[in-house]
Amino acid sequence: MRRRLPQIICGLFGLVLLVLYFSSHATAKTLNLLILVEYYQIIFAFTLLVGVVSFVRVNLQSIERGQDRPYRVISLLGLAAMPVTAALWGIGGGSPFMWLFGNVQVPLQSTVFALLAFFVASASYRGFRAHSVPAAVLLVSAVLILLSRSDLGGFVSTYITPVAEWVRNNPSMSARRAILIGIGLGSLTTSLRVILGIERTWLGGESR
Amino acid sequence: MKIAARHYCFIGLAVVVVIAMLIDYRPELEVSDESRRMFEYLDSLPEGSLLLISFDHEASAMPEIRPLALALLRHAFARRHRLIGIALMAEGTGIGYGLMNQMAKEYNCEYGSDYVYLGFKPQYIAAILSMGESLPQTFPDDYTGRAWADLSMLAGVRNYGDLAGVISIADGSMVMHWVEYGKGRYGVPVSAFVAAAMVTTFDPYLASGQLTAMVGGLRGAAEYEQLIGRPGAGARAMLAQTSMHIYVVALIVIGNVVYFVGRRKGRGR
Numbered sequence: 001m002r003r004r005l006p007q008i009i010c011g012l013f014g015l016v017l018l019v020l021y022f023s024s025h026a027t028a029k030t031l032n033l034l035i036l037v038e039y040y041q042i043i044f045a046f047t048l049l050v051g052v053v054s055f056v057r058v059n060l061q062s063i064e065r066g067q068d069r070p071y072r073v074i075s076l077l078g079l080a081a082m083p084v085t086a087a088l089w090g091i092g093g094g095s096p097f098m099w100l101f102g103n104v105q106v107p108l109q110s111t112v113f114a115l116l117a118f119f120v121a122s123a124s125y126r127g128f129r130a131h132s133v134p135a136a137v138l139l140v141s142a143v144l145i146l147l148s149r150s151d152l153g154g155f156v157s158t159y160i161t162p163v164a165e166w167v168r169n170n171p172s173m174s175a176r177r178a179i180l181i182g183i184g185l186g187s188l189t190t191s192l193r194v195i196l197g198i199e200r201t202w203l204g205g206e207s208r
Numbered sequence: 209m210k211i212a213a214r215h216y217c218f219i220g221l222a223v224v225v226v227i228a229m230l231i232d233y234r235p236e237l238e239v240s241d242e243s244r245r246m247f248e249y250l251d252s253l254p255e256g257s258l259l260l261i262s263f264d265h266e267a268s269a270m271p272e273i274r275p276l277a278l279a280l281l282r283h284a285f286a287r288r289h290r291l292i293g294i295a296l297m298a299e300g301t302g303i304g305y306g307l308m309n310q311m312a313k314e315y316n317c318e319y320g321s322d323y324v325y326l327g328f329k330p331q332y333i334a335a336i337l338s339m340g341e342s343l344p345q346t347f348p349d350d351y352t353g354r355a356w357a358d359l360s361m362l363a364g365v366r367n368y369g370d371l372a373g374v375i376s377i378a379d380g381s382m383v384m385h386w387v388e389y390g391k392g393r394y395g396v397p398v399s400a401f402v403a404a405a406m407v408t409t410f411d412p413y414l415a416s417g418q419l420t421a422m423v424g425g426l427r428g429a430a431e432y433e434q435l436i437g438r439p440g441a442g443a444r445a446m447l448a449q450t451s452m453h454i455y456v457v458a459l460i461v462i463g464n465v466v467y468f469v470g471r472r473k474g475r476g477r
C-alpha cells in the first residue's frame with residue numbers, strides 16, 4: 001500500500017490534468033485554475049523549504065567539522081540576509097534588499113558567469129582539434145557562427161553571414177528539430193508510463 | 209608557480225577585452241532579418257497595445273540581457289505601448305522592476321496607467337497556464353503590494369485574450385515553455401529576446417512561426433539599438449565581443465597548428 005497509494009494519486013492527477021488541458025468547460029477551467037494557482041504553489045513552497053533546510057544543515061555540519069568555515073558562515077549569512085532585509089524594509093526600489101541584490105548578488109553572479117570566457121579561451125587552444133573529418137566540420141561551423149556574430153565590417157556580411165545563416169537554417173535546424181521531436185515523444189511516453197503505473201523508478205522501485 | 213599555456217590564454221583574453229572596452233567604438237552594423245522582424249512586429253501594433261514582458265533570466269546573464277531588455281523597453285515605451293512586467297525566474301524579478309522603472313522615467317510614463325510590474329510567480333509552467341485562465345487570480349497584487357483593482361491600466365484585463373502579445377527576455381529554455389503552453393494552449397503571440405547561446409535552440413520555433421519574432425545576443429541588441437536610433441550598451445560592447453571572438457578563433461588556429469606539427473614530428477621519429 002505504501003507504493004500503491006502514491007501511484008494511484010499520481011495516475012489520478014495525471015489523468016485529471018490531461019483532461020483539464022483540453023477541456024474548455026467552465027468547471028474544468030475553475031478546477032484547472034485552483035490546481036495551477038493554489039496546489040502547485042503549495043508544492044513549490046515545500047520544495048523550497050526542503051532545499052533551505054538541507055542547505056542550512058550541510059553548512060552547519062561543515063562548520064562543526066571546521067571545513068571551509070569562513071565560506072560556510074558567509075553562505076549562511078547570505079541566505080539569511082535577503083529574506084530578513086525583505087521582511088524588515090520591503091522589496092521596493094531603494095530598499096536594502098534591492099541594494100544587496102544590485103550591488104552584491106548581480107555582480108557576483110555576473111563575475112562567476114564571466115569566468116566561462118576564460119575556460120572557452122583555454123579550451124579553444126587545448127581542446128578544439130580537427131583530428132577527424134566530423135571534428136573539422138564542427139570546428140569550421142563553430143568558427144563561422146562565431147564570426148557571423150561579430151562586427152568585421154563589410155567582410156562578415158558579404159562572405160560569412162550567408163554561409164553561417166545556411167548552417168543555422170539547414171544542418172543545425174534539422175538536427176535541432178530531430179532532437180525536439182525526440183524529446184517530445186520521450187516526454188509523452190514517460191508521462192504515460194507514470195500515469196499507468198508502469199514507470200515506478202520515481203518511487204525508488206524498478207519499472208515493470 | 210609555473211605558468212602553463214592556459215595561463216597565457218587567460219592573460220591574453222583579459223588584455224584583449226580590457227583594451228577593447230576602453231575604446232568607445234559604436235559600429236554601423238548590417239541589421240539581420242531577425243532583428244528587423246521584431247522591430248516591424250512591435251511597430252505594427254497599434255499605439256497603446258497591451259504587452260506582457262516576462263523577465264525570464266538570472267542575474268548572471270545581465271551583461272547580455274540588460275542591453276536587450278533596454279532596447280526592447282525603449283522601443284515599447286516610445287511607441288506608447290502599455291506594458292505588464294512579470295518574472296518567471298526569481299532573480300529576474302528585481303532586475304525587471306529596476307529596468308522598467310528606469311525606462312519609464314526616461315519616457316515620462318506613469319506607473320499604474322502606462323505600465324505595471326506584477327512581480328514573480330514560481331512554477332513557470334503552472335504560471336503560464338494559470339495566466340491563460342486568469343491574470344488577476346494569478347497575480348492578485350502587483351510587485352509593490354497594490355491590489356489588481358487599484359491599477360487603472362489593468363481594468364478589464366482577464367487573460368491572454370486581452371493582450372497583444374507576450375515577450376520573454378530569457379537566458380534559458382523558458383521561451384520553449386511560453387511557446388508550448390502560452391502559444392500552444394491559449395494562442396497568445398510569443399516573441400523573445402534571448403541570450404546568444406540560446407538562439408539556435410529557438411530557430412525551429414521561429415522558422416515554424418510558433419515564435420513571432422526573436423532577437424539574440426549582444427549583436428542582436430546592437431542591431432536593435434540601431435533600428436530604434438538609440439545606440440547603447442549593445443553597440444558599446446560589440447568591439448569587445450568581436451575582439452574576443454577573433455582571439456578565440458586565433459587560439460583555435462594556433463592550437464591546431466601546434467597539434468598537427470607535433471603529430472608530424474612524432475611520426476618522423
